[in-house]
Amino acid sequence: MSIFVLSTTEKNKPLLICKRYNYTIDKTNDTKVYWKCEYCRTIKCKGRIHSDINFTTILHENDAHNHPPKxxxxxxxxxxxxxxxxxxxxxxxxxxxxxxxxxxxxxxxxxxxxxxxxxxxxxxxxxxxxxxxxxxxxxxxx
Known part of the structure; x- marks a missing residue:
């Protein structure tokens, strides 16, 4: 799907950067990791990504961002x-x-x-x- 980069936040949590948007972990289960846009709380952005548990492939992308990438x-x-x-x-x-x-x-x-x-x-x-x-x-x- 898309090319992405894994990084870390200031608190050493995983950060996924895809299409110039930053995502933090929302929740996980046995097979998937659900990522949310870093602006989901401040401006109620609905951008989401699902990846596999090993952070190697993106399974689903929701590009419903209500802001431009910074x-x-x-x-x-x-x-x-x-x-x-x-x-x-x-x-x-x-x-x-x-x-x-x-x-x-x-x-x-x-x-x-x-x-x-x-x-x-x-x-x-x-x-x-x-x-x-x-x-x-x-x-x-x-």
Whole structure:
């Protein structure tokens, strides 16, 4: 059916991105996962997707959205997800993580990002939460 990307929310819950719309898990059963549009509560959007339990194929799509897709917001989500995974998998400095994640991003997305000092603080919190070692500050560290 459609091409989709799996990501995570700020609370590390699964997030499905399909046709530039973001979906969170509504409910699950033995064979299916039911996804709802992220705006189902705020503006009563009726967009829904059903996928298999392994998140590999989309079984049903309901494109009854009452709002246009917000492309830049989706890019911001992917940026934050990229930062989270990079912080966990590498031992780069905070600014280096941001620089590597900012490659190939649009100007609209960069305009929607929070202040960089807040992004840096989130990176430091993520490192502390995962008990990762601090980046050495000593220039003569060996």
């Amino acid at each position: 492309v830049a917001n989706t890019e911001v989500r992917m940026f934050h997800d990229k930062i989270r995974t990079r912080v966990i998998t590498t031992h780069e400095g905070t600014q280096c993580v941001i620089d590597n994640c900012l490659k190939d991003t649009s100007n609209e997305m960069v305009a929607l990002l929070p202040n960089f000092k807040h992004i840096k603080r989130n990176i430091q919190r993520q490192r502390k939460k995962n008990d990762l070692p601090q980046v050495p500050q000593d220039k003569h560290f060996t």
